[in-house]
Amino acid sequence: MKKYPLLTIAKNPSAIILANGDFPVHPLPIALLTNTEYVVCCDGATDEFVSKGRIPVAIVGDGDSLSKLNKKQFAHILHSIPDQETNDLTKAFNYCLQQNKMDLLILGATGKREDHTLGNISLLADYMDQADVEMVTDYGVFTPISEDSEFESYLGQQVSIFNLSDADMSQEGLQYTLPPLKQWWQGTLNASLSDRFIIHTSGKAIIFRAY
Amino acid sequence: MKKYPLLTIAKNPSAIILANGDFPVHPLPIALLTNTEYVVCCDGATDEFVSKGRIPVAIVGDGDSLSKLNKKQFAHILHSIPDQETNDLTKAFNYCLQQNKMDLLILGATGKREDHTLGNISLLADYMDQADVEMVTDYGVFTPISEDSEFESYLGQQVSIFNLSDADMSQEGLQYTLPPLKQWWQGTLNASLSDRFIIHTSGKAIIFRAY
Structure with a gap:
């Protein structure tokens, strides 16, 4: 039987995906962000992540949600993937798989538009076929x-x-x-x-x- | 074919249910709250509603989420409905039906815990069998x-x-x-x-x- 421990700051995922929703404020996702080197940002999450002194490993999206400055400064790590069938979260997830990152946490995927929240949560059921993945919010953890x-x-x-x-x-x-x-x-x-x-x-x- | 106009401040629902999630900040739900006399609060929403100078017609819930002062002050309109099969939103909805309020808007039902957000949105599909109802958030409108x-x-x-x-x-x-x-x-x-x-x-x- 598969076992799922309680998520703690000791968790060491191979990558964190920071999505376009509300930037985390709960201490646990904040600590996980701080402790994890390999962070991939959906483009809408980049400005706030950078404003906190961090630099993502990669930025996935069309770059339209980036400030002009960051779009220029981070052009070398901006991966623009034109595909209208998938959202930025799935593009970032696929990028992580390509980099052989198979133990993933998704942060910042809820809050703001509720239809995006619903969509992002349901995507976990697809992602679980390809990697170990959980979603961490300010209120708890979703596990598929x-x-x-x-x-x-x-x-x-x-x-x-x-x-x-x-x-x-x-x-x-x-x-x-x-x-x-x-x-x-x-x-x-x-x-x-x-x-x-x-x-x-x-x-x-x-x-x-x-x- | 049933038609659903865009929601505007001209909407005149027979009642608004204010739920336990994030208190609205978008101008449209704020204006609807201001313009609507008949507001039923889930108990967790009462303190903030009252702090804005309003008094609900009824408060539905066990009263545990109310301040001591408001619990005492509003004891006469507090409807405590012990039923572990339904959440406070459904209790407030049923209260409105009993009062013959059949054109309802639900506000404040998203934000905070995402599992509550999912549950509350899905309840619209049950409620629609009994009344005209839409859910108004800070980002848009859900219509069943x-x-x-x-x-x-x-x-x-x-x-x-x-x-x-x-x-x-x-x-x-x-x-x-x-x-x-x-x-x-x-x-x-x-x-x-x-x-x-x-x-x-x-x-x-x-x-x-x-x-």
């Missing part, structure tokens, strides 16, 4: 799964489960049994009963553990 | 539909489409044809080509029009 999975947790941790398939799901170690999760809200507002819980599924799902 | 629908729009308006059923969908007046919308991200990042667009569907879907 496609098989029985064990999550490290703590008593009372708030947990939400989004079923992306028609597969039946069940749990061990959570407060409420899982109804058929036909709608997004039906798996929200659960809570952990101890230092771990297990999700049983044969389809794709995304698990949210709040801090 | 379950049949062919025409949307007022403008050239270049950003549009995202979330298919909540297995029904095939198609569009007139948008930039990109709709693929089979099996995943949330697949309907995002579209745009209107003129002053209206049409969504064809026989299943439930949620349409987002950005401002």
Whole structure:
């Protein structure tokens, strides 16, 4: 059974993707950004990252969301990928795969436009087929799964489960049994009963553990 | 065919539900809040609403998220509904129905925890069976539909489409044809080509029009 530890500042991902949403303010994503050398920015995230004294390894996007100064200064690491079928987050993800970075954290992918937030979260279910990946927000961590999975947790941790398939799901170690999760809200507002819980599924799902 | 005008400050809903997420900052939801007398607060939204000099018609929730002062001051309008199967937004929605308020806007339902944002947006698909309802955020408007629908729009308006059923969908007046919308991200990042667009569907879907 695949196991997912609680995310801590000890995590050492091979790369962080910083997306176009709200720049992180929670101490955990801030610390992860500080500790990780290999950061790829979606272009809309670059100006704020640079303003904090950092330089990304690569900037992915058409460069339209960059300041003129940064667009010029970082032209050598700007990877413009024209493809209307994918968004900047997927372009940055694909760039990381090309660089053989297979243990990824995505930050800054929520906040601002809610349709982008929904889209970005759902992309985890595609990305998981190609790399180990979790999304870190100011409120918790989204983890995509496609098989029985064990999550490290703590008593009372708030947990939400989004079923992306028609597969039946069940749990061990959570407060409420899982109804058929036909709608997004039906798996929200659960809570952990101890230092771990297990999700049983044969389809794709995304698990949210709040801090 | 059902028609959905662009939301403006001229809208006169029978009630606004103010939920527990980020308090609105965009001028449109702020103006709607100002112009609407009948506002029902989820309890977590009350303190900020009151701090702006307003008094809700009703406060729905267990009162745990209220300041001591407001809990005492507004005890006479606090409707505590113990039900672990529904969240505060649904309790507030049901309260409005009981008061025969059938043309509703939901504000403050996004921001903060992303799992709550996802849950709240998806609840629109349930609510639409019982009332006319749209969700207004700082970035745009979510509208639930379950049949062919025409949307007022403008050239270049950003549009995202979330298919909540297995029904095939198609569009007139948008930039990109709709693929089979099996995943949330697949309907995002579209745009209107003129002053209206049409969504064809026989299943439930949620349409987002950005401002």
